[in-house]
Amino acid sequence: MSEEKKLTTDDTRILRKKPLLTPAYLLDELPASETARKTVACARAVISDILNGKDDRLLVITGPCSINNIEAAEEYARFVKDLSARHSGELVILMRTYFEKPRTVVGWKGLINDPFIDGTFQINRGLTIARRLLCNLAEAGVATATEFLDPITPQFISDLVAYGAIGARTTESQIHRELASGMSMPIGFKNGTDGSTQVAVDAVSASRHSHWFPSVTKDGVVAIFETEGNHDTHVILRGGTTTGPNYGDEFVNDVVARLNKAGLPPYIIIDCSHGNSKKDFRRQPLVARELAARIAKGSRAIAGVMLESNLVEGRQDYDPAHCVYGKSITDACINLEDTAAICEDLADAVRERRSH
Numbered sequence: 001m002s003e004e005k006k007l008t009t010d011d012t013r014i015l016r017k018k019p020l021l022t023p024a025y026l027l028d029e030l031p032a033s034e035t036a037r038k039t040v041a042c043a044r045a046v047i048s049d050i051l052n053g054k055d056d057r058l059l060v061i062t063g064p065c066s067i068n069n070i071e072a073a074e075e076y077a078r079f080v081k082d083l084s085a086r087h088s089g090e091l092v093i094l095m096r097t098y099f100e101k102p103r104t105v106v107g108w109k110g111l112i113n114d115p116f117i118d119g120t121f122q123i124n125r126g127l128t129i130a131r132r133l134l135c136n137l138a139e140a141g142v143a144t145a146t147e148f149l150d151p152i153t154p155q156f157i158s159d160l161v162a163y164g165a166i167g168a169r170t171t172e173s174q175i176h177r178e179l180a181s182g183m184s185m186p187i188g189f190k191n192g193t194d195g196s197t198q199v200a201v202d203a204v205s206a207s208r209h210s211h212w213f214p215s216v217t218k219d220g221v222v223a224i225f226e227t228e229g230n231h232d233t234h235v236i237l238r239g240g241t242t243t244g245p246n247y248g249d250e251f252v253n254d255v256v257a258r259l260n261k262a263g264l265p266p267y268i269i270i271d272c273s274h275g276n277s278k279k280d281f282r283r284q285p286l287v288a289r290e291l292a293a294r295i296a297k298g299s300r301a302i303a304g305v306m307l308e309s310n311l312v313e314g315r316q317d318y319d320p321a322h323c324v325y326g327k328s329i330t331d332a333c334i335n336l337e338d339t340a341a342i343c344e345d346l347a348d349a350v351r352e353r354r355s356h
Contacts, residue, residue: 021124022220023155030131032160036138040185043143043162046092047186048232050303051267057089058295058350059269059304061145061163062339063096065331067111068318070133072311072326073097077142079311079336083343084142090350091343094163095142096306099130100149101330102169108318108329112153117318117329127156134160148187151179152216161185168193168238168274171203180207182227188236188269195240195275197251201258204233208264235259235268236306239275247276247287249294256301267303272342273331281308281315281332285342292345296352305346308332309339 032040049055062080067073077095084093101110108117115126137144138160145163148154149170158164164183168190170176180187180203189203208229217223235255239245247270256266270276270291277283284307295302310333311326318329327333334342 018123020220021127022218023216024218024220026127026131026156027159027218030128030135032135033139035141036135036160039138039141039143040160040162043092043094044185044232047094047163050092051186051232051234052265053267053300055092056350056354057092058302058346059163060091060093060307060343060346061096061269061304062093062307062309062343063145064098064310065096065273065308065315065328065333066098066101067130067133068117068329069323069325070129073133074136075326076309076311077137077140079339081140081142083340087343087347090347093343094145095137096308097130097134097137097144097146097161099126099157100147100153102147102149102167104169110149112150117320127153131157131160148176148179148183151175154179154183155216155218158183158185163188165190165236166203168240172199175213177203177206178211178213178227180233181209181211181229182225183230186232186234187230188234190236190238190271191240191246193240195243195246197235197237197246197255198258200235201255201262201264204235204259204264205262207233234265234303236271237268237276238271238273238306239277241275243275245276245278245287247272247291252299252301266301268301269304269306270302271306273306273308279331281313281334284308284334285338288342289345292342292349295346295349298353298356300353307334307339307342309334309336311336313338 080095099112112126143162147165164187166189171189189200191197191200272284272287313335315328315332
């Protein structure tokens with residue numbers, strides 16, 4: 001090895017670089033129509049009212065664990081649209097459109113990172129496919145929710161997203177708290193992977209303040225951003241490795257007490273999947289049924305629920321030659337029939353709560 005090689009100190013483990021298209025280019029290629037912008041803006045306003053106690057409807061976020069098949073996603077969106085119309089007086093239903101998957105070790109990182117699930121990592125194509133889907137869904141009147149993982153990708157798609165989540169693995173991240181403080185939609189912070197909730201309460205509090213941080217503009221230029229703070233941030237309970245399920249009254253009451261102490265609105269969202277279902281998709285209806293019973297008795301703290309749902313229940317390992325259409329390739333999901341039944345129960349619960 002030459003002396004000059006030995007003294008190289010920059011990019012010593014970078015194998016390759018590819019140009020990334022700019023957000024401005026993609027937004028110009030796939031602009032949001034007036035109808036799409038209206039869908040997003042109206043949904044954001046309603047969600048804000050729910051999270052601040054001004055609208056007594058329940059927020060329901062339902063959809064595949066991850067988007068990997070666009071045709072199946074569009075079919076699921078039609079189901080969501082019909083469901084929304086049926087329960088519009090009691091529920092505000094968003095479609096879960098998750099394009100990024102956090103990985104603690106290795107695995108498929110989602111449609112944006114590897115859209116063809118073949119290890120080619122065509123990120124520019126992934127961003128384009130994701131944005132086109134969001135354009136189509138918003139144009140059709142279906143509002144969407146997603147998890148924001150990479151701090152740059154929101155510049156490509158966030159104008160079409162009505163609701164964002166920060167996952168359990170990144171709730172403690174300063175970068176994601178800063179990101180949330182400048183996002184244009186309501187943002188939920190999940191409790192930590194162990195089930196601890198204070199980190200989520202702290203994240204909600206931090207993201208409501210103004211922050212300064214470096215990032216990338218729509219034109220792809222590095223810049224320093226100052227944010228206003230996001231007053232539509234809140235806690236999502238999703239269970240944990242230490243606590244187990246944490247949707248019970250004792251956990252909800254504890255988080256409400258913590259929110260009250262911090263001077264924050266006492267409204268939370270509960271994820272029926274993940275740790276709360278003990279990672280068994282068949283338990284999601286049981287969790288939702290218990291939540292519905294508490295809502296029916298008058299609980300106001302529960303502002304919304306999350307479901308992992310797909311056209312076909314369960315999960316499968318990805319095999320392009322034998323994949324079942326509409327079945328998850330990441331976390332196992334419930335099917336459409338169970339999802340519709342859960343929404344029926346939740347709508348009944350909201351009506352019952354109003355009678356009190």
